[in-house]
Amino acid sequence: MLGWEFPPFLTGGLGQACYSIAKALSRHVDLTLIIPQSDPQFILDNINIIGLNQLTDEDVTVERQEYHIEEITEVVFVPMDISPYPIPVMKTIKKIAESETTVKQTMDSRQIRELYDTGQNYGANILEKVDTFAEVVAQIALKREFDVIHAHDWLTFPAGIQLKRLTGKPLVVHIHSLETDRIGIGARSPHNKVYHIEYDGMSMADLIIPVSYFTKAQILEHYPYIEADKIFPVHNAIDPLPERYTATHILQEPEKLGDYGYSKKPPAPNKKMILFLGRITYQKGPEFLLETAEKLLKKDNNIIFVIAGVGDQQQWLMSEVSRRKLGESFIFTGFLSKKRVHELLERVDVYFMPSVSEPFGLSALEAAQHEVPAVLSKQSGVSEILHNVLKADCWDANKFANYLYALLHYEGIRELLAEASKKEVEKLTWESAAMQIVELYEKQLFSTVEVL
Incomplete structure (x- = not known):
């Protein structure tokens, strides 16, 4: 399972839902959860939690090509009143020359830890975090046995897509929110990278689990050619109140x-x-x-x-x-x-x-x-x-x-x-939601599963 927010590093409902789903699912499947930030003191039974902010020198090294394109592109940041994420959008000024220079950039485990160990799940460098997450997840996951890739929201979709391409394992994408929810029809702009990541993730997915029928309808309306017969909504639930609260002062x-x-x-x-x-x-x-x-x-x-x-x-x-x-x-x-x-x-x-x-x-x-x-x-x-x-x-x-x-x-x-x-x-329980997900694994994918 691939997540982005997770306790105690929560920003909104995504992390709470991911936590509750993972906890309930772990009673029925073997589950490994990979997230950007984890707290070693936060332990859940039956779940192997791997946080990129806790990587050691032996875990992983990322090497990638970095293109020098400052002279031929203009970088425009989408303002906060348009998108909840400050997404850098490349606007091409002229064609990239064939002689374009590249350099190899290597990130060791210390640099990866520093990238994610900031206390911020998002930030201006969100796309760098998403791209690095995909590369690191691939290295970690290829050392493990698993049956299903379950990715929560667009931030983990590039990692899920890469894993599917490398392993051939089925990809499940869990849709908690869409870019079209966040900013409206303008999300479909060719410059909106988040929308296109969502589109790629749902296109590549073997199974799409939105959190409501409303979201299923939004997918079919705003993401053309996504097959309706692989979309199966599973509603969220809520945990019982842990204590009695008194009216706040x-x-x-x-x-x-x-x-x-x-x-x-x-x-x-x-x-x-x-x-x-x-x-x-x-x-x-x-x-x-x-x-x-x-x-x-x-x-x-x-x-x-x-x-x-x-x-x-x-x-x-x-x-x-x-x-x-x-x-x-x-x-x-x-x-x-x-x-x-x-x-x-x-x-x-x-x-x-x-x-x-x-x-x-x-x-x-x-x-x-x-x-x-x-x-x-x-x-x-x-x-x-x-x-x-x-x-x-x-x-x-x-x-x-x-x-x-x-x-x-x-x-x-x-x-x-x-x-x-x-x-x-x-009457709404995460156990019921987890059982629906397991049933979807079995009916839409195959029978016995271990989930990454």
């Missing part, structure tokens, strides 16, 4: 909101609270969040919108909140730890997810665990399995506002939906 202590936190003053105790939880990016629908807030606050201004998360649209959203004179009704908490998120969910009244394109939406399951009723975008994977929630198209701010108003003012509806959602979530 973070909202009463604005000075503790962190570097990105913002609040004019703590909310009044009698104010109802609506939670937006996740990265503040195009994908998550901050535009529709703001439009909905304006409409709702005209009906009832005794409401606070709590915005928990960071992202490239955060400054824009904060500026718009200020420009529209809504500052008294918004709190921006910045990034919150998992513990803080659970504490916050004990405090809020409604969870709101207006995403433009949400492959799944794990935080909606977390809200349901805490018996927080939800209003969700229909353009989401989680809405396929949570039935006791209120749903609207992401652009329908009027319906969103009406639904939020109803949940805040009609106690019977709120309690009924909250209790029913919690019961739904209790």
Whole structure:
């Protein structure tokens, strides 16, 4: 299995999902997990975890050709408001001469460790990390016996493709998010390398596992000629709450909101609270969040919108909140730890997810665990399995506002939906998701498997 994020080095939902899938799968298959960063203190039973930041001198040496093309190309960085990853895009100025010079660049284990042992999963050199990961994974994997290559998201697809070409083993790609989710139809630009890596990975795959039927539909719409008969969605799940949480005091202590936190003053105790939880990016629908807030606050201004998360649209959203004179009704908490998120969910009244394109939406399951009723975008994977929630198209701010108003003012509806959602979530387990994956291995690939 090839992953990118993994505890304790988490940035978003990808790492949590990869961890939970690997843990559940390890009860049914022999599993080796290769990731960029691992913590030697973080050990899981039945899983051999290999982190590139822990390589020794005997493990691997990477040698590759490096082309000198500075004089004949212009390097353009795609800005953060277009893509969540700062991707360097080469724009060719003239043809590469036949006499183009190359040099051999060798990376030893120390250089590989330094590349990944930074505490950052992404960064401006993300493509260098992805390319190096592919080469190192090939050297590590070829020394081992395995039956299936299971790669999570585009960052590991080049490694998965290379392994399939070298070994002939079947390739499974697990789609947690697509570039078209993150930045829209503009992702299909010939200069967007992430989109084309995704396309290559799905083209080469023997089996594609998206996290929802919504994502399957997105693949078929935006990635032409990918065969529908090799796409089998498996929904995410959620682990039971490990402990009882008490309502957080973070909202009463604005000075503790962190570097990105913002609040004019703590909310009044009698104010109802609506939670937006996740990265503040195009994908998550901050535009529709703001439009909905304006409409709702005209009906009832005794409401606070709590915005928990960071992202490239955060400054824009904060500026718009200020420009529209809504500052008294918004709190921006910045990034919150998992513990803080659970504490916050004990405090809020409604969870709101207006995403433009949400492959799944794990935080909606977390809200349901805490018996927080939800209003969700229909353009989401989680809405396929949570039935006791209120749903609207992401652009329908009027319906969103009406639904939020109803949940805040009609106690019977709120309690009924909250209790029913919690019961739904209790039936969703990673064990069930793992069994579906094993069944797909057996039916679509072959029987007994060992997974890399």
